[in-house]
Amino acid sequence: MLLIDPAKKISFQRCISDGDLVIVYERHDTMKAVKVCEGSMLQNRFGVFKHSEWIGKTFGSKVFSNKGGFVYLLAPTPELWTLVLSHRTQILYVADISFVVMYLEIVPGCLVLESGTGSGSLTTSLARAVAPTGHVYTFDFHEQRAASAREDFERTGLSSLVTVGVRDIQGEGFPVEFSGLADSVFLDLPQPWLAIPSTGKMLKKDGIICSFSPCIEQVQRSSEALRLNFTDIRTFEVLLRTYEVREAKMDCCEGDEGASLGSLPLKRRQRSSEGSNGQEISTSPTVMAKPSGEARGHTGYLTFARLKCLS
Structure with missing residues (x-):
């Protein structure tokens, strides 16, 4: 829950209390708002989380379930x-x-x-x-x-x-x-x-x-x-256009300048082999960037x- 302290400043810099609203972050596309209750539990694919173990922790804490899975407890910011x-x-x-x-x-x-x-x-x-x-x-x-x-x-x-x-x-x-x-x-x-x-x-x-x-x-x-x-x-x-940036392996021939278009090749190369035409083919981890398929129109x-x- 958003707190307005005596100085009338909005702040989440405090510990989570019974009755607070927290955003339970499972992954970037899976979040839910949960009201903290002393005797309640949250059950999801990562296991069972006791609310009593959340009380006293700060916003942003990583908490674990009975199975060893984890979620993050985030402050309910407007975003x-x-x-x-x-x-x-x-x-x-x-x-x-x-x-x-x-x-x-x-x-x-x-x-x-x-x-x-x-x-x-x-x-x-x-x-x-x-x-x-x-x-x-x-x-x-x-x-x-x-x-x-x-x-x-x-x-x-x-x-x-x-x-x-x-x-x-x-x-x-x-x-x-x-x-x-x-x-x-x-x-x-x-x-x-x-x-x-x-x-x-x-x-x-x-x-x-x-x-x-x-x-x-x-x-x-x-x-x-x-x-x-x-x-x-x-x-x-x-x-708004978002991009996915991730590392991927890419086969390219020596001297093939077009192979690296749209990518940021890393300095290291893992292995190389001879291609059918005698050219050396290298497989290297490369940082790839492409527009997200879920971009909002x-x-x-x-x-x-x-x-x-x-x-």
């Missing part, structure tokens, strides 16, 4: 929480989230409004960005989704930084009590252009809005609505704009 949370809606991932936090210029102490809480993936990162003195007010029109998100923020220790409201922002706009107080606003709505007039009233002078939309037609209509009171309108599509378009300063 890891995004990978294990329950998907009540489509969520934003790290590439889009990091871009949003930077372009919205969110720093500690900011007041941020969000519409479209959904699964709370972005909200978690927004809360960390505004801590320790800022606050995120997030709204969802679906009461059950809002309640589930509220429970998640309690579990991750963010309830003092996030307030979840139930409201149809497209139809009603943001609550008037936030007029002129918001540093930035994030919209994840099917018809964001309906909420843009209200957003303009909520922002401070020079405040920034971001709208996330999966379809370019939504971007076009939103941009038309933004031109009335906003400037510096920009739209981005964040495409299009998620959505991010449209940013800055409120005009009318003197």
